[in-house]
Amino acid sequence: MTEYLFIEYPKCSTCQKAKKWLEEHQIAFKARHIVENPPTEAELKQWSSQSRLPLKKFFNTSGLVYKNLNLKDKLPDMDDAAQLRLLASNGMLVKRPLLIGTDIVLTGFRPQEWEILLKR
Secondary structure: OOOEEEEEOOOOHHHHHHHHHHHHOOOOEEEEEOOOOOOOHHHHHHHHHHHOOOHHHHEOOOOHHHHHOOHHHHHHHOOHHHHHHHHHHOHHHEOOOEEEEOOEEEEOOOHHHHHHHHOO
16 A cells, blocks of 8 residues: 655645545555655655656745745746755745655645546
8 A cells, every 4th residue: 555745734724625635535644744844856856757747836826935935927937956946945835735656746635636546
């Protein structure tokens, strides 16, 4: 049985819903606090590659840090290395929750998508 890495911000209501969903579906996971133990550049690079998602999909675009840094305007001009450094510098910049498995990387919580991808 696969145990997933569940990266969360415990006060985030979406993270709480996702965690409850995992528990209800008896999916094994290990929780990790995104601020106390933020993803590293190497992890983010691996997850982006593994998921085939562009790095911009890993940014928490609705977060205050993202907005305060005016990243909507700055990201398009940043290369991947700069985006990775930025993401790894502050866990609050990372979209959450993240669910990482050996063959899957999910950003954000969309129950229908999780149902399909985790029940195969």
